[in-house]
Structures are given as structure tokens and as C-alpha cells.
Amino acid sequence: MNGVTCTPDPNLLESMRSVGYSLNTAVADIVDNSIAARAQRVSIRYFDYGENPYIAIIDDGDGMDERETINAMKLAGSSPSRERKANDLGRFGLGLKTASLSQARSLLLCSVKDGRQTTLRWDLDHVAAVRDWELEALDERQTDLALPAKVRELMPSTHGTCVLWQNLDRLETMAGDSLRDMDQAMSELSDYLGLVFHRFTYPYPDDGTPKIELTVNGMPVPKRDPFLTENLATxxxxxxxxxxxxxxxxxxxxxxxxxxxxxxxxxxxxxxxxxxxxxxxxxxxxxxxxxxxxxxxxxxxxxxxxxxxxxxxxxxxxxxxxxxxxxxxxxxxxxxxxxxxxxxxxxxxxxxxxxxxxxxWRGRKTSEQPEARIWDVISDREGTFRYEINRDNPYIRNFIAALSDKQRRDFAEMMKILAVAFPYDDMQSRLSGDQASEEPDLADEEIRGMARDMWLFCSQCKGQSPEDFVDSFKDKEPFSLCKNGEDVLLEVTYDQR
Structure with missing residues (x-):
């Protein structure tokens, strides 16, 4: 049976632009190659006022010779099934091309190995014009003209690689074409890279990976640790x-x-x-x-x-x-x-x-007994719940006992209003947004008056001993919300003995 060679049309390069990369995932794919090349420094630069738009990723990795550079610009230049080194972050041999062309119409790859430079460029407009899979090869003079001045300053002299994106049509469509838009997009990129490569920029002690310096326009990507490994409370x-x-x-x-x-x-x-x-x-x-x-x-x-x-x-x-x-x-x-x-x-x-x-459990010393807290959680049928003032709390119970009949009725109405007006929706909204609430903590002076009044009532009207009084209130709210609550209770009983 005879075979027929079916060569893809060069328009395939245009079709490959829609794989689904974002700016963040595209740049991260290029950084993968830098890490696989054992880079210690990876610099991401983008244009400033007065410059034509570009994004460049420059590293000081091993670099590539001419053969390796050509292979890197091939589609599927390496097989996904071949055995890879443990630190190789590549996969299909498509990342450099698909990631770059998803954002720009021009991809220039300039690599230096043993002091010798090789520069190749995929330009979609050039490919469309010649209707062929033609890579442009640039000599040193043409390379110097093609590289922006700030990128030339970062180019390695003995080993390393630069990936340059120009004619950023897709990126401008998604992020905007102003420098302010680009600044915002690159700020989000820096945050993304800080998380994705956090075990390279700040490796964990047991990772055994060499630390790399990753910067965006000269600024290090932020330190990230999604597990807070250095926090003793984790x-x-x-x-x-x-x-x-x-x-x-x-x-x-x-x-x-x-x-x-x-x-x-x-x-x-x-x-x-x-x-x-x-x-x-x-x-x-x-x-x-x-x-x-x-x-x-x-x-x-x-x-x-x-x-x-x-x-x-x-x-x-x-x-x-x-x-x-x-x-x-x-x-x-x-x-x-x-x-x-x-x-x-x-x-x-x-x-x-x-x-x-x-x-x-948030570290409070309040007892787990039902009467310990001032607010009581009432679980209703069908999985709903509500809060009510806890009438069994010792402070509330004794406060009510000291009131007249009319005052008790008025206070009962007030408790109902407070329970109905409890701001559930606002609380849920703030907590789901991780807004921290202020930890309840009463100062000694704030509870001393409460403790004194409560001791007078309990000792004179109920005949309670100092020891029983302190034991009854020390781990119950509101006194448990004070760091020195037990000491304050002891003081007021001692002062009036």
C-alpha cells in the first residue's frame, strides 16, 4: 500500500494560537523551560513609555547551540513519552511555540551557549507572506536591531536564552493596549508566578531544589506560601x-x-x-x-x-x-x-x-457548659439556626433576678429585639470575604464594676461565699472574655470582706 505525505499548511500556526493560554499560563510555560535549563536568574521585561510593545523572558540557563535552538522551534520537538530528567518541566514539545504565539504574532528565540549566539524567529506575517514553514535566522547585527535596548542589557554573554514576544495582538485584545493596562496585567502576572513557582523562589527545606531569582521588570515576584509552613499555629x-x-x-x-x-x-x-x-x-x-x-x-x-x-x-x-x-x-x-x-x-x-x-476553638478560656456563653445557638428544624440571649448564663440570670417585674418584662422584650436584629447576612458576607473580626477582650476596668455589683447581689441576696462566687463566674462570659477575669473576681470579693 502506497503512503501519501500530508504536510500541514503553514496556517496551522494561526490555528495553534487558540489553545487557551492566558498571559499568566503562557509566561509560566516559558519559565518552565528556564528552570529545566538550570537557570538561577529569570528576568521578565516588558515595554515602557516610548518603546514598541514587547515581553521578554531572559535567563542565565545552559543555553542552546544551533541544532538545539532549531529543535526548540520545531512543533513537538520532543516526544511526551520520552523519559525526562526529574527537574524537566516540559511535556509535549509545544509549549514555547503555542504559549508564545497565543499572545504575540512574532516569537524570537535567541540563545547563547559557550559564547556562541543563535537567533531564530517565527513571524506569522512572514509565514503568511511566503506560504511556507520558514523560520527566519538572524545574525548578530540583526539580533541587536531586533532586541529592545533594555533586553540587550540583560542578554547573557556565555550561556542563557531570551524569548522575545512582539506584535502583541492577542494580549492587547485581552488586557488593553495602554501602558497602564499592561502594568495591571503584569502585576497580576507577578502574583501568579510568585505562587506557581514559590517552591523555586523560596524552596521548602526538604525540597532539594536550587533557589532561583524570578523578577518582573526588576522587581522580585512576591513570596507566597499557601500552607504557612513557618507559622507555628499551622x-x-x-x-x-x-x-x-x-x-x-x-x-x-x-x-x-x-x-x-x-x-x-x-x-x-x-x-x-x-x-x-x-x-x-x-x-x-x-x-x-x-x-x-x-x-x-x-x-x-x-x-x-x-x-x-x-x-x-x-x-x-x-x-x-x-x-x-x-x-x-x-x-x-x-x-x-x-x-x-x-x-x-x-x-x-x-x-x-x-x-x-x-x-x-479560637483559644478562649470559656467553659463548654451550656450556660457559659451569653449568646445561645438555637438549632431549629430543617437545618436552620438562630441566636438568642442565654438566660441560663450566670451573669444574665442574676442580672434578671435583681430587676423588678416591669424591668424584667422590658428586658425580655429587649432580648427578643436583639435576637431578631442579629446581623446574620452581614456577618456571613464579611467572614466569607475573610475579613477578620476583632477578638472579644474586655479590660480589667470594664468588668470590675460588673463584678462588684454582681458580688454584692450574690453575697447579700443569695448568701453565696467568695469561693463559690468566683467558681461560678470565672469561666463564664463576660468574665471569661477578660484576660485577668478570675483575678478581678477575687479582688472584688476580697475588698468587701
């Missing part, structure tokens, strides 16, 4: 290897949101915007060779809810498991196979408990 779980694989799971429960410092929130990248709250960022964080692939999802193994918003699970997979995880071209999505999903499901079913406990 509750890490035991590392677990998934049987039969090299993949591992490690769960973390973050501190209660009121305990998060400004630095903690910065490390987590928290804002009030959708997608950047504790609720939105709970779930699995899947890393491929320490590079973050996907996050903020439980893969339908656990419902996303407020009770688990402090839970995160770090999933580490080697690049040898790409096929099982059906990693996509953009390296922004990965789907676990069934055997691994089953192990993940067993793991997260146990992890949710610490998150709920952390939110329920």
Missing part, C-alpha cells in the same frame, strides 16, 4: 505516600482567620476578591516536580464549604506520572486517575476535622 499532617506510586500527600490546617497576621495574608495572597479568599483557595495543591499545576479544588471528593476553608493538601507528583494525570498542554490542569483519587478521598476525609476544630 497544623501539618503526616506525609503519606500513595501506594504503588511516587506521589505523596501532605495536609495542612491554617490558623483561624482572626489569628492571621498581615504577613500571613500576604503569603497566602488573600484579598476580598473572588478567587482569593480562604474559602476559594481551600483544596488540593498539585505540584509536578515542585511546580504548582492546579489548586483550589477538592476534585469533588469533598464539598467546598466554610467548615473546611482552612484545609489544604499538598500533592507532589513526579513528571513520570504525566500520562496518568492527563496533564494538559498548558500545564494548568491535571486530573488524578481513579487509584490516586481513592487515596486522596481517604486522606481528606480525615483532614476536614482539624479545620472545623480550629474554627470552633
Amino acid at each position: 497544623q501539618p499532617q503526616r506525609l503519606q505516600r500513595i501506594p504503588g506510586t511516587e506521589a505523596t500527600l501532605c495536609g495542612y490546617t491554617l490558623p483561624y482567620q482572626n489569628k492571621l497576621t498581615t504577613e500571613d495574608r500576604r503569603l497566602l495572597g488573600l484579598t476580598s476578591e473572588k478567587g482569593h479568599t480562604l474559602f476559594d483557595t481551600q483544596g488540593f495543591y498539585v505540584y509536578r516536580a515542585h511546580r504548582l499545576i492546579t489548586w483550589g479544588s477538592w476534585y469533588r471528593l469533598l464539598p467546598r464549604k466554610d467548615g473546611t476553608k482552612l484545609s489544604r493538601v499538598r500533592v507532589d507528583i513526579p513528571n513520570s506520572m504525566d500520562a496518568e494525570w492527563t496533564l494538559d498542554i498548558k500545564k494548568s490542569q491535571a486530573t488524578p486517575p481513579k487509584a490516586i483519587r481513592d487515596a486522596m478521598k481517604r486522606y481528606v476525609s480525615k483532614l476536614a476535622t482539624p479545620s472545623r476544630k480550629t474554627q470552633k
